Structures are given as C-alpha cells and as structure tokens.
Amino acid sequence: MRKIISSMVPVAWLLSLLGLGIAVAQPVGTNSQVLIAATLVAGMLVLWMSGPRSNERRLLLMALALAAIGRYAYWRTVSTLPDSSDLANFIPGVALYAVEMFAMVILLLSLFVVLKPKSRPARATMAGPASDAALPTVDVFVPTYNESAELLTVTLAAAISMDYPADKLTVYLLDDGGTDEKRLSADPVVAHEANLRQRMLTKLCDELGAVYLAREKNVSAKAGNLNAALPRTSGDLIAVFDADHAPVRDFLRKTVHHFAEDAKLFLVQTPHFFLNPDPIEKNLGLFKRMPSENEMFYGVVQRGLDSWGAAYFCGSAAVLRRTALETVGGFSGTSITEDCETALTLHGRGWRSRYVDQPLIAGLQPETFGSFIGQRSRWCQGMLQIMLLKNPLFVRGLTMAQRICYLSSGLFWLFPFMRLTFMVAPLLFIFFDLRIYQASLQEFLAYTCTYMLANVMLQNYLYGDVRWPWISELYEYVQSIYLIRAIAAVIRNPRSPIFAVTAKGALIEQDRLSTLARPYLMFFCVLLVATLWCAARWYLEPTSRDLLLALGGWNVLNLVVAGLALGVVTERAERRRNQRLSISRKGALNIGETAIDVVVEDVSSSGVRIRPLGLETAKLPKAASIGTLTLDGSRQAGLAVVVRRRIPDARGICLGLEFMALAPSQMRTVADLMYADASALSSFRESRRKSVGVVGGSLNVIRWSIESSVRALGHAARRPEPATPITAANDAGTAGNAPSSIDSPPRDAISAA
Known part of the structure; x- marks a missing residue:
C-alpha cells in the first residue's frame, strides 16, 4: 500500500499544478494584476515571518510563489511574443520565450525534488564484543591515479584508523598509476615513473597496514579501477573514498547499521565536506562567511532525493553493498560520471539507497579557476551522457518519482543555455533595437518584477541557510562560458568525453588574473558599454523610454553578476600547502x-x-x-x-x-x-550556514561586484605575467587518463574529441 501511495504522489503533484495553472490563467488588466501580485507577495511574507517553518507552511508558500510565477508564464505566452510576420524580432523572441519556459520546467522539477526533504537522525552502532560480532566485513577502496604519497598517506591513515573491528576491515589502495600497462610502457619515462610509484606506494601500504592493488590496463577510468578490485576482494560492504577524502573515526559506525535494517539497501551516501575554499569562495574572500556551494545539494537537494528513494552515489564518502553491485556487473562505466550512473542502474533493479546528512569525511576542492572549470565540465558531460545514453524516463523499474528526480539532476546541467540567453537578451534591444519582448513598463513591473521577486523569495525560503541570494546566478554564469562547448561536444558525440582528473592542492605564488579570464573581461565591458548606451538612448528617445528602462534594469543586473565574476577570475595567492x-x-x-x-x-x-x-x-x-x-x-x-x-x-x-x-x-x-x-566538521559547517535575506544578500552582491570589478580591471591594466602554481596533487578516483593542466580545463571537456 505504501508503494502505491508513493507512486500516486507525483500524479497528485502534477494534477495540483494543472489546477493551479487553470486558476492563474485568467485574463485581467494590469491594475488587477498589480493587486493580485501584491497579495501573493504579501502572503509569502506573512508565511515567511510567522513562526517556525513547518512542512505545511512550506507547501503553502510554494503554492503562492507558483501562482505568481504562473501568472507571469500565462501573460508571457499570450501577450509578449513579437508578431510572426516580423521574423527579425519573432525568431529571437521565441527563442528567449522557449528558454524561459524551459527554466520554469527545471524550477518545477526542482521544487518536486525538495517537496519534503528527509532528515535521518545520525546514530552510531554500539561498540562491544556482542554487537561487533554481528557487523559485516568492509573493504575500503581508495582509487588513485597520480596523487602524491603525502596526500595518500593522510587518507589511508584515516581509513585504517576508523573505529571498526580490525578483523573485519581491510583498506585497499587501487593504484592506476602503477598498472602493468604503465610499468611496461614503451616510453622509458612513463615506465620508470610507474615502477617507482608502485614500489613507493607498496612500501607505504605495508607500513600503514593497507593493501596495494594495481590492475593490468588503464581502461574505463575510475569505474574500471573499482571493478578490477571487486573479484580480488571479499568484504560484504565496500566503502569508497577519493584519495583526498579522509574519513572521520566513526564513519563506519554511523553508516553500516543501515544495511542491517534493509536487505535491499545498496547505498549509504554521506555529504562531501571540504577543508579548503573553491576558487569562487577563495577569490571573493567568502570561505568562512558564506555557506559552501555544495551545501545546497548536500544540505537540501540530496535530502529531497532521499525522500523519493532517489539519493544517488556521489563517487566517494559512501558505503555500497557488494551483492548489489554484483547483480549489475559492478560499477557502471558508460558515462564519465560512474557514480550517478551506477545508482540509476541499481535503482532500476529495485535496490534502495539512503542519505545521511552528517559530514563524515574531509576533502579538498580545486584551488584554481581552470581546474574548477575542468571539474565541472566533467560533471556536466557525464550527467548529459546519462540523459542521452540511459535516459531515466526509459529505465525500467524506476518509480515515477525517481524518474522525475533523475530527470531534474540531468536537465539542470543545461543551465549554460539559459544563463547566457538571459545575459545576452537585453543587448539585442539596447544595441540593435530588436523588440523581442513586447511589454509596457507597467506590465513589466506588474508581471516580470513580481515573477522575479517571488522566485528570489522562494529560493531564499527553501535554501536561504545554504545558498545566499544571487550566488547561484554567479556560479552558473562563471561556468556557462566554457560549459557551452562541453555540452556541444556531448550532443555531437555522447561517447566522446573521457575521464580527466581534477587538479587539487595547487599553490599560487602571487595574485593574478586566471588565464581563462579574457571572455569574462570582454563580456563585462560589453555590458558596461550597453549600460551607458542604454542611458544615452533613454535621454535621446523619449518614445522608447519605458522599454529602455525595463531592459536597462535587466542589463544592470547582468552587469552586477558579470562584475562579481571578475573577482572570481582574479585569483588570490595560495601559499598554504596543507589545509587546517x-x-x-x-x-x-x-x-x-x-x-x-x-x-x-x-x-x-x-x-x-x-x-x-x-x-x-x-x-x-x-x-x-x-x-x-x-x-x-x-x-x-x-x-x-x-x-x-x-x-x-x-x-x-x-x-x-x-x-x-x-x-x-x-x-x-x-x-x-x-x-x-566528527563534530569538528559539523561545527564548521553549521558556523557557515547563515541566512542573510533577500535585501541583505542583494546589497552584499552589489558591493562585492564593484570591489571585484575594480580589482580585476586593475590587474588587467598592469598585465602581470601569470603565476605558475608550484605544486599540485590531483584528485582521487581517476584512472587511465592524463591529468589536465592545473590552469586550464581538460581540452576534451570543452571541445570535440
């Protein structure tokens, strides 16, 4: 009965949306729309400020926001499109409309995912002879490619030190840098380095009490590395840690008991927690003040996925059941995101997953902007590969809710099309007088501004503790310029992307502009010129002032985000070798x-x-x-x-x-x-979870944008020689591919193979 009820929830959700759509799709005048909009926003404010947040209040606020958004969508559809006889305006106008509607679809999918986030209380199994005797055996896999011995030592030592019966825990270092293929390479340099690495890491494992494993050939990247270890090991459960992900002492105590509670459980995933800032946090100086970017996913979205039975494997900081993996032939390797693909396959076979929202590992993020883009290119391409090659809509065995969840996760990575369209759209009128958005200033304020306000309020209500206002727009914009080419490569040939490592542990000797900064500087200048030109046109063209004011405001908002992005690509010196x-x-x-x-x-x-x-x-x-x-x-x-x-x-x-x-x-x-x-990690995470509100967050972004623009343009005027990072340790879980450059994304991640 529970399964039947669960399968009916998505249908009820869709029917509710249909009813809401019918209610909001009623034609009214502009003055009436202002009254409706004010009522909806006021209702959201009342719910926001009226006591503790309950699930009922959450759902009601979402309904009010969707009503405001629905009013905009209806008006946008019936009143704003250019005449079809004027192709110069109609074609870009319809393109912008299509992108907006697609963005709303993504919004609806994401709201479904976080409709009822699940919170699993963190608890640990008791230690003692009786309880320990019932524990399953655990194999720990630490896949590596070319990470330094220093980095691996910390991770292996932490894994071996986990609180678990010694006779039931074995730690394996899976080294793809010392395969037979590399050690016997015709290239004497490659062969020498591989043999030296194998001897060094074998000795390291012997001293620590771990087991060194290397396979014959570098095939199928990380998935192939993990799969090669499966027949050579025998533990009931498999814990996977990237080479830079060190687990806390009670990691297994807080995860393995879930498998005894559910015989069909294949995965317990925990959040990825990082000791160092990503380039956005570091270069804007926000690491200890602002919630981490991945907090939105691990703090809300993954909990939402868990409530629908769709929490998926994130490649590390997880425990998996061996028998479940064996039923599907091991870890999936069709895409370069083997983690999500493996979870999709197992969910389709009826296996279940759980998510425990407590940081139990400490890892590293890429320090340079180039390595950050390289990492996100891999994620983007891998998720789109899954959409094209293993579309969740057609995977047998998934519930409707799981299909929607996987669809939401995959389609999200098309955001570069939406973000760049929204950045370019106002320029078409400002520079070329293309009227792709037919509306008066009054209508723009009544519908568009209400839609934007309701959307920002909704996002801040749902994610305020883990994502500040306009930060999502910043992250999307800085990725979009390079991810467009990565997406095009996947669409052209879904099997072309290859797994490339993400550089970690880079040290930068001095402040500098990233070598990827040029397009951001150029686009900022275009937006700045557009702002000045719009002001000139407003003065010279009284008949166009309403539209110029509306689109000029839109362009200024884009300019603020673009200015903030200049701070991101102006990289600060990073001399700390080890994170504290x-x-x-x-x-x-x-x-x-x-x-x-x-x-x-x-x-x-x-x-x-x-x-x-x-x-x-x-x-x-x-x-x-x-x-x-x-x-x-x-x-x-x-x-x-x-x-x-x-x-x-x-x-x-x-x-x-x-x-x-x-x-x-x-x-x-x-x-x-x-x-x-583990409380040290939780305390640090909680110290950063501070909501600043829509007004405070917006004012912060404006101030940071001005400061970032001045700093970046100052560096550009001085044209300093780019600093070379003096060391790098690449991230774990790679196999069979050379590392990308520390200061540029992998070529295959942003271009055709």
Whole structure:
C-alpha cells in the first residue's frame, strides 16, 4: 500500500499544478494584476515571518510563489511574443520565450525534488564484543591515479584508523598509476615513473597496514579501477573514498547499521565536506562567511532525493553493498560520471539507497579557476551522457518519482543555455533595437518584477541557510562560458568525453588574473558599454523610454553578476600547502623534563596550533624547541614536534608546532588528531550556514561586484605575467587518463574529441 501511495504522489503533484495553472490563467488588466501580485507577495511574507517553518507552511508558500510565477508564464505566452510576420524580432523572441519556459520546467522539477526533504537522525552502532560480532566485513577502496604519497598517506591513515573491528576491515589502495600497462610502457619515462610509484606506494601500504592493488590496463577510468578490485576482494560492504577524502573515526559506525535494517539497501551516501575554499569562495574572500556551494545539494537537494528513494552515489564518502553491485556487473562505466550512473542502474533493479546528512569525511576542492572549470565540465558531460545514453524516463523499474528526480539532476546541467540567453537578451534591444519582448513598463513591473521577486523569495525560503541570494546566478554564469562547448561536444558525440582528473592542492605564488579570464573581461565591458548606451538612448528617445528602462534594469543586473565574476577570475595567492581544521583536543607538550598541559586548537597534516594552559608567558618554550605532543585518550604514540612560532591573540599566547619527519605509521596519530571527532566538521559547517535575506544578500552582491570589478580591471591594466602554481596533487578516483593542466580545463571537456 505504501508503494502505491508513493507512486500516486507525483500524479497528485502534477494534477495540483494543472489546477493551479487553470486558476492563474485568467485574463485581467494590469491594475488587477498589480493587486493580485501584491497579495501573493504579501502572503509569502506573512508565511515567511510567522513562526517556525513547518512542512505545511512550506507547501503553502510554494503554492503562492507558483501562482505568481504562473501568472507571469500565462501573460508571457499570450501577450509578449513579437508578431510572426516580423521574423527579425519573432525568431529571437521565441527563442528567449522557449528558454524561459524551459527554466520554469527545471524550477518545477526542482521544487518536486525538495517537496519534503528527509532528515535521518545520525546514530552510531554500539561498540562491544556482542554487537561487533554481528557487523559485516568492509573493504575500503581508495582509487588513485597520480596523487602524491603525502596526500595518500593522510587518507589511508584515516581509513585504517576508523573505529571498526580490525578483523573485519581491510583498506585497499587501487593504484592506476602503477598498472602493468604503465610499468611496461614503451616510453622509458612513463615506465620508470610507474615502477617507482608502485614500489613507493607498496612500501607505504605495508607500513600503514593497507593493501596495494594495481590492475593490468588503464581502461574505463575510475569505474574500471573499482571493478578490477571487486573479484580480488571479499568484504560484504565496500566503502569508497577519493584519495583526498579522509574519513572521520566513526564513519563506519554511523553508516553500516543501515544495511542491517534493509536487505535491499545498496547505498549509504554521506555529504562531501571540504577543508579548503573553491576558487569562487577563495577569490571573493567568502570561505568562512558564506555557506559552501555544495551545501545546497548536500544540505537540501540530496535530502529531497532521499525522500523519493532517489539519493544517488556521489563517487566517494559512501558505503555500497557488494551483492548489489554484483547483480549489475559492478560499477557502471558508460558515462564519465560512474557514480550517478551506477545508482540509476541499481535503482532500476529495485535496490534502495539512503542519505545521511552528517559530514563524515574531509576533502579538498580545486584551488584554481581552470581546474574548477575542468571539474565541472566533467560533471556536466557525464550527467548529459546519462540523459542521452540511459535516459531515466526509459529505465525500467524506476518509480515515477525517481524518474522525475533523475530527470531534474540531468536537465539542470543545461543551465549554460539559459544563463547566457538571459545575459545576452537585453543587448539585442539596447544595441540593435530588436523588440523581442513586447511589454509596457507597467506590465513589466506588474508581471516580470513580481515573477522575479517571488522566485528570489522562494529560493531564499527553501535554501536561504545554504545558498545566499544571487550566488547561484554567479556560479552558473562563471561556468556557462566554457560549459557551452562541453555540452556541444556531448550532443555531437555522447561517447566522446573521457575521464580527466581534477587538479587539487595547487599553490599560487602571487595574485593574478586566471588565464581563462579574457571572455569574462570582454563580456563585462560589453555590458558596461550597453549600460551607458542604454542611458544615452533613454535621454535621446523619449518614445522608447519605458522599454529602455525595463531592459536597462535587466542589463544592470547582468552587469552586477558579470562584475562579481571578475573577482572570481582574479585569483588570490595560495601559499598554504596543507589545509587546517579547527578542533578542541586536550593533550600535553613534553619538552625535556617539562610537561605542559595544552589544548590543540587547529591541526593540519604538517603541524598544529596549541594553547598552553596555566603557564606564564616567560616560561613558554622558545622557537626551535623540540618535544613530543601526546593526546588525551589517544591509543597512538606521541608526535615529535618543533616549536616554530608564538601566536598572540585576545586570549593569550598560542604556539605553532611543526611535525618532525613523521614515519607513515605515525600518520595514524595525526589522523586520530584530525578526524577522531566528527563534530569538528559539523561545527564548521553549521558556523557557515547563515541566512542573510533577500535585501541583505542583494546589497552584499552589489558591493562585492564593484570591489571585484575594480580589482580585476586593475590587474588587467598592469598585465602581470601569470603565476605558475608550484605544486599540485590531483584528485582521487581517476584512472587511465592524463591529468589536465592545473590552469586550464581538460581540452576534451570543452571541445570535440
């Protein structure tokens, strides 16, 4: 009965939308529309401000917003299209209309996905002989291609240190950089590097207690790497971590119990959490102030997918059931996003998934704008490959709700067409007097402005804690210019894209303009000229003032987003090699015969900051003092450290300590220090989840846009030589393809194969 009711929900949703459409599609005059719009917006405000948010209030606010949006869609359809006899206006006018209607379809699909987000309480299995005996065996897969030993050491040490019975946990390093194909390559340089890498990583695994595996040939990228390990391992469950995704100590305790509760469960996915900012956050200086960009997906969308039984595999930070994978021949590799494709296949076979919304891993994001674009190109192409080669509408076994969810996730990646159309559309009238949008100023205010206001209010209500106003527009715009070519390559040949790694861990010696900045500078200048030309036309053409005012305002909004994007492509220096995590852990610093009680306040894989307790400043150890740091409650040995500096702050004096020549086995102690307590990750995530409201967020964006424009144009005027990142460690999960350039997206990601 529950399954029948669940399958009826999408139908009821569609019927409700149809009824709402009939209600709003009633012709009224402009004055009446103003009254209707004001009533709808006022109703949204009342719901917004009237107490705690319930599911009922959420649904009612969504209905009011959809009524306002529906009024706009009806008016846009029947009143604003150019006459078909005037092809110069009609063709671009219909194109803009089609893009707008498609954007509304995407909006409706996304609203369905987040109609009732599910919150699963995080709980852990109890430790003890009786409960441990019933636990399943777990194989941990850490796929790698050319990541550094330093990066892999941290991830492997954290995985091995997870709280789980030792006889039921095996950690495997799946190295696609040391395959037989590479070690026996005709190229002596490739062969030498592959053999050296294999020896080095084999020794690393032996010292840490992991198992090194390499396959014969580099085929099918990450999916092929994972599949090659399946017949060589035997665990009941498989945990997958990218090479830069270190798990917290209780990762398995908080995930594996779900499989005992549901025999048809194939996946438990947890969010990806990052210790470093992406290029947008870093270059705009917003990392610790604004919710992370992926928070919207992991904080709301994935929870919504979970409520419809459609939470999907995200490539890492997940546990999967081996028997489920074996029923479909392992991980799917038709597309370059094997994670979502695998989940789609298994959902179609009747297997189920769950999403646990608690950060249980800490990873790295691409630092440079070029590597960011390369990563998003791969995601975009992979999701579109799934839409073209394994369209969820035609996959047997999916529920209607699952089809809608997968359709929403795939069609989202067509946003570059929508975003660039909306950026270019007002220019057609401003520069060429093409009247592709037939409306008076009064109608524009009554319908269009109401639609935009209702949409912004709805987005802020649903996602305000995880996404600030206009930030989605910024992320979409900065990706769109390069993703258009990536999309075209997939449409031309769906099988042409190849898996390319995403560069991680880059260090940039000085502030500079990205080598990809030119189109953003050019388009900003075009929008700025358009704004000035629109103002001149408004003064010189009194009969066109209404339309010029409306489209000029639209163009100014685009100019603000484009100005903000200039701040994104003006890259700030990044000299920190290892990212730090704020924690609070008691311990002791032993120097000679002196033991100093301390609190560890932050930590990285290379050192810690500690705060001495109850010690006078004069008695603090001097720089270059060597000692041992031990941790309260730790089962691991102490760490050899050297005092590097004193750090005064409002609470006193802290000490910066650097780890001294740690052996791989000692990295387990560092992993215990960094990842013993998952609450450190949750606390950092919650500290960034702050809603700023529509007005406050809009004012912030305007200010940041002005500052970013000035900074970028200053760099462009000086025309500095581009700085070269001095090191890079590429992201995990790649196999069989060379890494992309650290400062440019993979060529195959943005052009035809």
